[in-house]
Amino acid sequence: MSRMESWKKRNRSKRNKRSNKMTKDMNVFKGSDNYVVTDELMNAVNVSIALKKPLLIKGEPGTGKTMLAEAIAESLDMPLIIWSIKSTTKAQDGLYIYDTVQRLYDSQFGEGDVKNIGQYIKLGKLGEAFTSEQQVVLLIDEIDKADLEFPNDLLWELDKMEFYINETKETVTAKHRPIVIITSNAEKELPDAFLRRCIFHYIEFPDAEKMEEIIHVHYGDIDKKLVENALNAFYKIRDMKDLQKRPSTSELLDWIQALMISGVSITDLYEEMPFLGVLLKKNQDIDVFEEIREKGYSLRNW
Numbered sequence: 538m539s540r541m542e543s544w545k546k547r548n549r550s551k552r553n554k555r556s557n558k559m560t561k562d563m564n565v566f567k568g569s570d571n572y573v574v575t576d577e578l579m580n581a582v583n584v585s586i587a588l589k590k591p592l593l594i595k596g597e598p599g600t601g602k603t604m605l606a607e608a609i610a611e612s613l614d615m616p617l618i619i620w621s622i623k624s625t626t627k628a629q630d631g632l633y634i635y636d637t638v639q640r641l642y643d644s645q646f647g648e649g650d651v652k653n654i655g656q657y658i659k660l661g662k663l664g665e666a667f668t669s670e671q672q673v674v675l676l677i678d679e680i681d682k683a684d685l686e687f688p689n690d691l692l693w694e695l696d697k698m699e700f701y702i703n704e705t706k707e708t709v710t711a712k713h714r715p716i717v718i719i720t721s722n723a724e725k726e727l728p729d730a731f732l733r734r735c736i737f738h739y740i741e742f743p744d745a746e747k748m749e750e751i752i753h754v755h756y757g758d759i760d761k762k763l764v765e766n767a768l769n770a771f772y773k774i775r776d777m778k779d780l781q782k783r784p785s786t787s788e789l790l791d792w793i794q795a796l797m798i799s800g801v802s803i804t805d806l807y808e809e810m811p812f813l814g815v816l817l818k819k820n821q822d823i824d825v826f827e828e829i830r831e832k833g834y835s836l837r838n839w
Contacts, residue, residue: 572754594738675715750770774816
């Protein structure tokens with residue numbers, strides 16, 4: 538065997554070992570009893586776990602982005618830590634907070650050892666995930682609510698899995714790399730540098746067939762006619778072009794529950810449309826619905 542052939546054989550062996558390890562690592566998340574997952578989404582989750590990269594999930598509100606993290610934690614039997622992002626949230630909040638107010642109070646009233654700065658360091662959600670004694674699922678929920686610099690400010694921590702506490706001169710390193718799920722409603726674009734470090738998946742809004750699966754997960758052996766009529770009315774409403782806020786999966790599930798509890802006639806739900814306020818949350822959308830149902834079209838954009 539020539540030197541070149543020997544080199545190729547060794548490389549093939551290495552690639553096969555990596556491939557087998559990847560395949561083994563990827564057979565992790567297979568969905569849960571309470572969450573309907575597509576093959577594409579399941580693969581995205583498992584690739585992100587195998588490559589040890591954050592999974593960025595985008596999609597319109599109500600497509601199950603937040604529930605995905607709950608399903609992963611349940612499926613893998615891991616604790617779930619949720620960091621809910623607001624417009625005022627800073628990256629530092631997720632690492633730690635130095636409680637200067639409490640330290641000042643203790644120094645004035647002689648309570649506690651004010652020289653021990655460590656007792657005034659309160660870990661944030663990212664800090665909790667890093668110091669956990671077991672691997673956790675970390676959900677960074679609605680990252681696009683924060684300012685534009687927020688994602689970039691987390692690049693080092695998410696990449697290196699560590700951060701530095703200036704006050705105590707300590708470096709906090711992750712004991713176990715958390716499975717990081719990041720959600721976005723696509724309200725604003727995220728920086729390219731941040732996107733390069735993520736695995737990306739867009740959750741499409743479920744079609745009628747997939748939505749029926751979701752309904753049965755939540756309500757089990759539900760009346761078939763109710764499901765059929767509710768889905769027919771629901772997707773007719775979602776197809777209306779002039780709505781400001783189209784109803785989501787969660788609103789459909791609430792509406793179906795209201796229909797079951799009330800016992801109203803389900804013969805023609807679209808014409809009767811009971812409990813419309815469960816599906817449509819804006820006065821303008823209710824007006825559009827009534828106009829389209831009556832005339833077959835809307836004059837609002839004419």
